[in-house]
Amino acid sequence: MHFTDPVYRNPYWPTFPLLQVTQGCTHNRCKFCTMYKDVRFHPHSLDIIEEDLKELAQVAPHAKTIQLLSANPLVMTYNKLKPILELINRYLPEIEYIYAATRVSDLKTKKVDELENLRELGLREISLGVESGDDWTLKRVNKGYTSEDIIEQCGKLSDAGIDFWMSFLNGVSGLEHSHDHAVHSAEIFSECDPMLVGTGGLTLFPGTPLLEEAQRGEFTPLSEREMLVELKTFVENLTCDCYFITHHTVSASLTGPDFLKRKNNIVDTLAYELEHGDFDRMAQIRKNKRSL
Numbered sequence: 110m111h112f113t114d115p116v117y118r119n120p121y122w123p124t125f126p127l128l129q130v131t132q133g134c135t136h137n138r139c140k141f142c143t144m145y146k147d148v149r150f151h152p153h154s155l156d157i158i159e160e161d162l163k164e165l166a167q168v169a170p171h172a173k174t175i176q177l178l179s180a181n182p183l184v185m186t187y188n189k190l191k192p193i194l195e196l197i198n199r200y201l202p203e204i205e206y207i208y209a210a211t212r213v214s215d216l217k218t219k220k221v222d223e224l225e226n227l228r229e230l231g232l233r234e235i236s237l238g239v240e241s242g243d244d245w246t247l248k249r250v251n252k253g254y255t256s257e258d259i260i261e262q263c264g265k266l267s268d269a270g271i272d273f274w275m276s277f278l279n280g281v282s283g284l285e286h287s288h289d290h291a292v293h294s295a296e297i298f299s300e301c302d303p304m305l306v307g308t309g310g311l312t313l314f315p316g317t318p319l320l321e322e323a324q325r326g327e328f329t330p331l332s333e334r335e336m337l338v339e340l341k342t343f344v345e346n347l348t349c350d351c352y353f354i355t356h357h358t359v360s361a362s363l364t365g366p367d368f369l370k371r372k373n374n375i376v377d378t379l380a381y382e383l384e385h386g387d388f389d390r391m392a393q394i395r396k397n398k399r400s401l
């Protein structure tokens with residue numbers, strides 16, 4: 110199999126088998142991310158992909174799922190993606206679910222009927238590292254798209270019947286814009302109505318422009334308490350029913366389906382954490398993180 114380090118795969122999807130169809134990230138400019146800093150973006154040739162699929166056909170001939178790598182495989186044009194999905198179906202004929210992470214901007218080149226065709230070929234679930242729905246924040250951290258883009262591209266996924274995830278990056282706007290980041294993200298996410306909303310907390314990793322800005326006093330990171338306030342504001346304003354994932358609290362797991370039924374309970378738990386949370390422990394957990 111042809112894999113290029115770092116190999117990041119979504120742990121909530123079946124992590125075997127994996128198929129790398131691109132390496133690195135075409136954007137590579139988000140101010141909080143160094144994941145693919147040293148990796149040149151490169152799409153794999155159809156020959157290399159076929160070699161890997163022949164190998165998978167030997168070891169996992171009955172595979173029903175497969176996860177495409179790396180950061181944004183769907184940046185490839187429809188005309189390049191279609192033969193890849195056809196190959197997957199030829200070598201793994203029982204495939205039902207093809208998963209991929211990608212960037213919002215990668216969807217701009219795809220028409221709804223093309224997305225529908227990809228869905229017919231098995232592309233069922235896409236994870237979008239949206240991070241924010243707030244335009245000031247998106248520009249501040251150089252995500253490379255706007256809230257209008259998010260709404261437009263997620264609308265195409267809904268029309269094509271492809272399920273999608275949206276992630277909220279807690280803390281990424283810094284203290285000066287925290288409230289707007291939470292409220293505007295919740296509004297945009299609710300409008301897009303994803304199957305799943307996941308939240309992660311910003312960690313300032315060495316080598317990231319955001320850490321350098323923080324060291325120069327140009328970016329004010331949130332304390333653990335302020336992160337929790339922002340997360341609570343986001344949850345209070347989120348109105349779409351979805352599976353909801355967060356790992357921010359230590360007193361109770363807030364991850365699960367039926368967000369709207371659980372929303373009041375989630376808000377109450379976050380309020381409890383704000384009163385009684387062990388913020389030193391939360392800071393220690395974040396300090397020990399090594400990558401996104």
Ligand code: SF4
Pocket residue numbers: 134135136137138139142143144145180212238
């Ligand atoms: S966060 Fe995602 S889109 Fe941004 S540079 Fe990192 S891998 Fe690329």
